[in-house]
Amino acid sequence: MMTKINSKFILINSETLPLFKNAELFIDESTGKINSVQESPYREKNAVNFEKDKNYSTLIIPGLLNAHIHTELTMEADGSTPHIFSEWVISLIKMRMNLSAQETAAIRKRAYEISIKSGITAIGDIVPLEQFEEYIVKKFNIEHPRIKSYIEIIGLDPSLADIKIKELEKTLNYCYKYCSNNEKSKPREFCASDVYDKNNDDFQRREHISEETFMPGLSPHSVYSVSKELFQKLSEKNKKWKLDIAIHTSEHKSEISFLKEGRGDIAENLLNALQLGAFSNPSKTYGTVKYSTPVDYLNSMEMLSSKTALIHANEINEHDIRLIKDSRSSIVHCPRSNDFFNSSRLPLRKLLDNSINVGLGTDSLYSNSSISILDELKYARKIHNEENNHSVSSKELFKMATVNNAAILNIPHLTGTLETDSYADFIIFKIPKDLKLTEDNVFDKIIDFEEKDILKVFIGGKEVYRNV
Known part of the structure; x- marks a missing residue:
């Protein structure tokens, strides 16, 4: 089974650019690992969308x-x-x-x-x-x-x-x-x-x-x-x-x-x-x-x-x-x-x-x-x-x-990244709908975020925290 999560922005890691926009994160439920990240202007209806009917957009980054x-x-x-x-x-x-x-x-x-x-x-x-x-x-x-x-x-x-x-x-x-x-x-x-x-x-x-x-x-x-x-x-x-x-x-x-x-x-x-x-x-x-x-x-x-x-x-x-x-x-x-x-x-x-x-x-x-x-x-x-x-x-x-x-920690390519075959350890930030993220400003914006801006945290593809 594959879990699919929609997000306005997805950052794979500090080395892999461009920043994905209107993208989907695919997670293999059997392994808890990343299958792929893909840009998808027409997001799949069966994908999880934490932005739906909300007054914010989302950014997904590695944990x-x-x-x-x-x-x-x-x-x-x-x-x-x-x-x-x-x-x-x-x-x-x-x-x-x-x-x-x-x-x-x-x-x-x-x-x-x-x-x-x-x-x-x-x-x-x-x-x-x-x-x-x-x-x-x-x-x-x-x-x-x-x-x-x-x-x-x-x-x-x-x-x-x-x-x-x-x-x-x-x-x-x-x-x-x-x-x-x-x-x-x-x-x-x-x-x-x-x-x-x-x-x-x-x-x-x-x-x-x-x-x-x-x-x-x-x-x-x-x-x-x-x-x-x-x-x-x-x-x-x-x-x-x-x-x-x-x-x-x-x-x-x-x-x-x-x-x-x-x-x-x-x-x-x-x-x-x-x-x-x-x-x-x-x-x-x-x-x-x-x-x-x-x-x-x-x-x-x-x-x-x-x-x-x-x-x-x-x-x-x-x-x-x-x-x-x-x-x-x-x-x-x-x-x-x-x-x-x-x-x-x-x-x-x-x-x-x-x-x-x-x-x-x-x-x-x-x-x-x-x-x-x-x-x-x-x-x-x-x-x-x-x-x-x-x-x-x-x-x-x-x-x-x-x-x-x-x-x-001797776990390179397994966490701290969203590359294929790494563990699905990631943060979902809620961001203003009008926030324009680019390769030039995304890292500054991430450091600007506060804990209150964290919507959810996942480890191994499983939700371990949600901001209620």
């Missing part, structure tokens, strides 16, 4: 993706929330300690609801290792976006590296067993059932991965929360696992001073407060080797590759940019979170000119004013258009929130 979020931290920051990084982390830890597993699950459900309502159809979610088994088996009675779950690994004490690896392997193996038993009932979960070798009871990637069953990723948190020994063991293990990696990198200047001289907010305040002061001067631990930047350090740990996404990366230099480009690593830009901590601005124009894949994320609500990618796009357009001779177009920003994010 937006959020490449970096912590759904468990969907708690609003307020006037008392610290903006100094060490104090912010400590306040966050205290808040987490008071949350039950049920409360954490409810917070995640809220994040899913907010995300879908704002047109987000896929997310890259950071999930602490100790929560992951419960996270993967939770069955929420709620629609949720596609989820790429990165397992967050923290361990600065080098003596605990082997223990952390064993915990990680146990969790990954558990996920395989759960997902292989529940694969049919969880079509939008990013599970592990294609990455487990039953013969040797060891977690590893198989050659053929089902499009319906996506793998988890790894998130060794940062250079100031993961020991050299743990990084090295993860790097070695992942040569076999081949999992996607997300690492918080170069978000704060104090990461650089931590690595080079054991000074700054992270070394002197955060680690001491967490009773990790013994590990606050890595230059001593590493002997004569001194790393100039977190990117340089991660490169030495063999953590940079085409499967690596560097979260933030706003405190980088020319040498870092060369390493990122040469390794084909990606970057996830979180401009409002960077502003929350008064961090440096990402040199976005320079990165794009160097053909580095840059996506867009919101980070958590605890360091942002919303978890809406539409809001993130508005802010990114504002700050990057203020830069003389370094501006970034709305088309480029839209690509970051769709096609580029899909590449980061």
Whole structure:
């Protein structure tokens, strides 16, 4: 069976133009995928038409993706929330300690609801290792976006590296067993059932991965929360696992001073407060080797590759940019979170000119004013258009929130686009009947839209949200 939806305008993606006018979207109901998009001046009578007898027209675009979020931290920051990084982390830890597993699950459900309502159809979610088994088996009675779950690994004490690896392997193996038993009932979960070798009871990637069953990723948190020994063991293990990696990198200047001289907010305040002061001067631990930047350090740990996404990366230099480009690593830009901590601005124009894949994320609500990618796009357009001779177009920003994010989550051509054989993940906007959209203005207009302008959201060809 084929579902047909009429719309005055349909945008396939940022690269495929022209903008389709008076068009029809054809969806294969058996697969939830796009069959085709066609211009049709005489729209078929049996097609769904959300404009009929209405005082508005419609625009259909690919669903937006959020490449970096912590759904468990969907708690609003307020006037008392610290903006100094060490104090912010400590306040966050205290808040987490008071949350039950049920409360954490409810917070995640809220994040899913907010995300879908704002047109987000896929997310890259950071999930602490100790929560992951419960996270993967939770069955929420709620629609949720596609989820790429990165397992967050923290361990600065080098003596605990082997223990952390064993915990990680146990969790990954558990996920395989759960997902292989529940694969049919969880079509939008990013599970592990294609990455487990039953013969040797060891977690590893198989050659053929089902499009319906996506793998988890790894998130060794940062250079100031993961020991050299743990990084090295993860790097070695992942040569076999081949999992996607997300690492918080170069978000704060104090990461650089931590690595080079054991000074700054992270070394002197955060680690001491967490009773990790013994590990606050890595230059001593590493002997004569001194790393100039977190990117340089991660490169030495063999953590940079085409499967690596560097979260933030706003405190980088020319040498870092060369390493990122040469390794084909990606970057996830979180401009409002960077502003929350008064961090440096990402040199976005320079990165794009160097053909580095840059996506867009919101980070958590605890360091942002919303978890809406539409809001993130508005802010990114504002700050990057203020830069003389370094501006970034709305088309480029839209690509970051769709096609580029899909590449980061390792689901290119499956979502973030309405091309043939991609999943039917899309947003229907209601627009004024007299609005004239063209290839020249459509991306600016999309970023101008508000959440209230979203009429419906579909994932896999199924309606998951309607604005009533």
